[in-house]
Amino acid sequence: MTEVLFYCFAAVAIASAVIAISRKNAVASALWLVLMFFALAGTYVLLEAWFVAVIQILVYAGAIMVLFLFVIMLVDLKSEELAVMGAPRFRALGLLTSALFLAVAVFVVLNTRETFVAAADTWDRGGALEVESGSAAGIGHYLFHRWVLAFEVTSVLLLSGMLGAVILTKRRLT
Amino acid sequence: MSALLDSVLATAVPLDRALLLAAVLFSIGLAGVTSRRNVLIMLLSVEIMLNAANLALVTFSKVHGDPTGQVFVFFAMTVAAAEVAVGLAIVIAVYRLRRTTDVGEVAALHEIDYGPVRYPQLEGQPVHHHGSSGNGDGDGDAGETGGQPAVASEEAHG
Structure with missing residues (x-):
């Protein structure tokens, strides 16, 4: 059952990602990407990362995609301008690069799959991974004990990003 | 569930x-x-x-x-x-x-003539500033473009 659900989510994620990068209309691209975010959230649930799944929907499908849609509608793109792909030579080069990367990554994963199968068997027999470790309480425990410094530095990063966005888009710096 | x-x-x-x-x-x-x-x-x-x-x-x-x-x-x-x-x-x-989001058209860092360009202005630069105290006429803030000199002119006027 889990495998079937995983394959369904994986098929939806791959198909919507391919459609998202090949649409002429940027709004359609963004909406297909929202579907990919939801499919990945379903995959996170199957991997028992419930808090990450909820955050995925809230932050990506909620906040980041709304920001994207606002900007896409703000810059008022003509569809013939969007239809322009790269020059054919560079486009073939890019597709070749990504295909090569895919080949290398698949090779690495398939050569190390015994490790993952063994780890999954260990988990099935009862428990390297605690049941609560993917919940908000489990993540929060790690976040506020071991990684509290990184958590605080993240707030500085968000503040600088916010200031940068405001300053870059202001017409007058008074 | x-x-x-x-x-x-x-x-x-x-x-x-x-x-x-x-x-x-x-x-x-x-x-x-x-x-x-x-x-x-x-x-x-x-x-x-x-x-x-x-x-x-x-x-x-x-x-x-x-x-x-x-x-x-x-x-x-x-x-x-x-x-x-x-x-x-x-x-x-x-x-x-x-006026474009095509990366092929914005590849140049130097300035190409794309028409009038509005640069952001800092507060201290005297761009349109012609003396709020000496600005004696009634609707003197019509020529002011920034917010800060207009407020100063109104305060000097009132």
């Missing part, structure tokens, strides 16, 4: 398949970045690549039985949010200057 979820999660996800899914998604994002010319679509493709990395992190967290990978996903999402905010601000600024 919880019993249903428990029965669904009774069997494990094939973890190597999850890593393969992450690799495929990353390649799709890479193809989008390298083959499209619109900078908005390129940013969307970068988001696909970040999501593929997040999926790999969650899978490794499951493999090792350590929630640190999920904490890293949390940080990666924060960095992605900041990156998208700054990147889209740059897109807006470039679009305001050049």
